[in-house]
Amino acid sequence: MKEIEFTWPKGFYADGLHSGLRKKKLDLGWLCSQVPASAAGVYTTNQFCAAPTALTKQTIEQGHQLQALVVNSAVANSFTGAQGEVDAQTEQELVAAKLGISPKLVGVASTGVIGEFLPMAKLKAGINALKLTANHKITEAILTTDTHPKTISFEFEQAGQKCVMTGFCKGSGMIHPKMATMLGFVVTDAKVDGKLLQELLSDQVATSFNQITVDGDTSTNDMVVTMANGLAVADSESLTKDSQDYQEFKQVFQAVLEYLAKEIARDGEGASKLVEVLVKGAASKRDANVAAKAVVGSNLVKAALFGQDVNWGRIISALGQTDVSIAVTKLDLAINQVAILKASQKQAYDEEGLQASLGQDQILIEVDLHTGQACGRAWGCDLTYKYVQINASYRS
């Protein structure tokens, strides 16, 4: 596998445009495959699951196939009741009619303000104007408070043929995924069965998207959807679990999901730096993940990192308030590879040097709990004035 310049896999077409939902920015896009693709998805666990999210879940679960996805920003079509459901279905039907395919092959995603209805006349005109192109405008059209598109492409092999896997996503606030998150899309021209794809996605989301947090709030519209159309290896069999190719596919998939998840954390609302927490020596994988996410999710830790303050007591406090098994007298803690604690004893370190290193745009916090062998990581960002500014006036 190797990373390549962003590109659509074989047989995938996309487009994005300004349909009038936002003032000026692109706000509508689609992504289409030449043929029906194997598909899998993971979705928000928020009880108020939005209409498009629920519809896409239902659509994918029917046959684990999709041929097109339509996505808008600005209006989330969330908490919009029966009208919201009708609107999402209408989007699905409009796209299906335009492409001459079954509505059961069309996914729908929305992101933006909760509680407002989609302006359907604008959306209808927008869908009408979408084309089957190779441009990357959809990666812009799905953004809200994000500062830039988040995209990645890898090249790898299946059955000796070159395949491409491409992922893109949006998300900057209301980020604290429980089973899936915000909007993430991964497409490939490799050939893999829909149910296997689902198994892989569900598994890998747990250690990528589910391990990031910006503000502790789980959105109503979260979804990650993946499509594999097999066009790069048209004459070959689908991947099977015991094959060498499957191992590479899995590696590529994990790299794409982890890259996208980290990009969301790095671009968290108002963030000035990416924070990675690595927990080692945990009693279980679950413990390691919970501990890592607790540290990266603490407002106090985040504000201290913004202020370049080596206030490591807040890391201790964040760990201690979890139910994770901790050897309280054996803890190791390092920040940017400087040892702060060994066996719970404070080490001598160059405070000024460490403080300066907290000015970098990436921070690494390492914790060893000394209660087992499991590891886990989580990603987040610092808490800045800008986060407050963005969220005190989100709708203006």
Added chain:
Amino acid sequence: MKEIEFTWPKGFYADGLHSGLRKKKLDLGWLCSQVPASAAGVYTTNQFCAAPTALTKQTIEQGHQLQALVVNSAVANSFTGAQGEVDAQTEQELVAAKLGISPKLVGVASTGVIGEFLPMAKLKAGINALKLTANHKITEAILTTDTHPKTISFEFEQAGQKCVMTGFCKGSGMIHPKMATMLGFVVTDAKVDGKLLQELLSDQVATSFNQITVDGDTSTNDMVVTMANGLAVADSESLTKDSQDYQEFKQVFQAVLEYLAKEIARDGEGASKLVEVLVKGAASKRDANVAAKAVVGSNLVKAALFGQDVNWGRIISALGQTDVSIAVTKLDLAINQVAILKASQKQAYDEEGLQASLGQDQILIEVDLHTGQACGRAWGCDLTYKYVQINASYRS
């Protein structure tokens, strides 16, 4: 019962001074009873329970009696290992020796930065200089980022005698109590058995201190301690559960705890307003409390309230991400008594008027879940630039 000007109950003496732990502000205080008092406490559930908190818990659990409490700010004596334990015991012994009482009657509390040792020479000199006075300096000496002391006194009757109950507390950041919180002290000259006092405190903390949040972080030093010396009713029996006086005592106790809890939320770091969330129609008391705390704890809701933005979708999202039983199509929501949703339908309301009302220093959010009869409340504050400022430079 009636609220009176802040005063110490009969037989309680206190003092506060500057011992040099902070630059200029008062940083050390004590509170003493003329005779041993019944005592009860609740303590942090953070796994890294600080040395003074653990020692006070152990001391109170031995006999449910205390005669004195010594408290310092600036240094939390938390995550300080064996040395921290020795230091807390030394404080206990110094106070006991000075008062000529058993160390087993002395509670110790600390608040401030985690991971630093207490400067014992300064503390020793400070304890030496403390006097048995009627001043209120201890209510100042325990503060950290608080903007003002939080105090209250009530007068009530037991056995026909006038009694006083007085409470004070500190706390502004790292506020997300799980079983107890920050430092809270309630003293009375009523007569009540220590175990009954403990039962009452544990019960009432659940709906007062445990229902506030400033930033989702549970401190390592939280404790609420209460002492009843019985001196107002020296010749009477202790309160019994079936008496009329007990009902009044309970009412006063609850009023004091709730007042102090709300004062902490109102004075949350950087806060410009107090936010109260009232959840009705819940399937259980637990559900009501969890739902109320989820709304008041959401960074997104808090930032919107700071910005006077009626972004009610964030309230929905915060509710939906809990495991609380919700009738998703029947939800009622009101903000400052303006109906926003009825049966999950958006109501017509005066947006500008409501927006203006969010400029007040107190916000009320009411939710009816329509799944049962239980109610719960929670208190918090808005998220402001000042919160970030305070926590980006806490130690400077």
